[in-house]
Amino acid sequence: MSIVVTGATGHLGRHVVEQLLEKVPADRITAVVRDEAKAADFAARGVKLAIADYNSPETFDGLFAAGDKVLLISGNEFDKGRPAQHQVVIDAAKAAGVALLAYTSAPGTLTAALADDHRTTEQALTTSGVPYTLLRNGWYHENYTENLAPVLEHNAVVAAAGAGRVSSASRADYAAAAVAVLTGEGHENKTYELGGDVAWSFAEYAAELSKQTGKEIAYNSVPVEVLTGILTGAGLPEPLAAIIAGVDASIEKDELVVSSGDLSRLAGRPTTPIAEAITVALKG
DSSP states (O other): OOEEETTTTSHHHHHHHHHHHTTSOGGGEEEEESOGGGGHHHHHTTOEEEEOBTTBGGGGTTTSOTTOEEEEOOOOOTTSOHHHHHHHHHHHHHHHTOSEEEEEEOOTTOOSTHHHHHHHHHHHHHTSSSOEEEEEEOOBTHHHHTTOHHHHHHTEEEESOTTOEEOOBOHHHHHHHHHHHHHSSSOTTEEEEEOOSSOEEHHHHHHHHHHHHSSOOEEEEOOHHHHHHHHHHTTOOHHHHHHHHHHHHHHHTTTTOOOSOHHHHHHTSOOOOHHHHHHHHHHO
């Protein structure tokens, strides 16, 4: 019986595998990856590797075994039909008779287009007959703190979120919740709304950046259409730019405020403050 993590060399997947290694023997962990070379460090520590691709259903044939607990990390190929990709994993998990299939989804309150793929996948999973856990992950600190260069260059945080707030948390926080589900008991057919303990506004985010950098960093709230134009001007494909700007529109309506407390409860500790994530990013 294995704990199987798909997308194991991605940003979130790496955190999950690292934290699993602190709790279970390496030979009980299977990392599903597309590129074996990227997982060489895991293999060297005794983690089993499985080479598979959401776009090639046959690569998942026989990958899971009865009794496995599987974490399906949602794909990031927005242009390749993510629900169909996820369906490949659901079908393979059902055929194998896995004990649990946990899926990283989006908050139930989110109406932005980004959520559509997640809702479709949730429907497929909850009606599949496979024991499931929905990990409805909120926004990540790193969505902002890993993109500080333009903010620091122009001394401005630009978003289309008005005075809306975000209950973000670190990837490591969300990974801790996933690990708790994968290594614990009693999570079958449960839905967890996951977000940081403290919601913040972009004005507060700009103020914290100003405090830590010693610069005067402003928050410029712009219309969704303007933000879409800025993102496409920076090289993002228009469909992806529209998805990102659409999330800001949802933030303005407080759709990414998550007050359930599920994340800190599952992680067994308070979530990481945004100020701490900014400090780490600035040091990097």
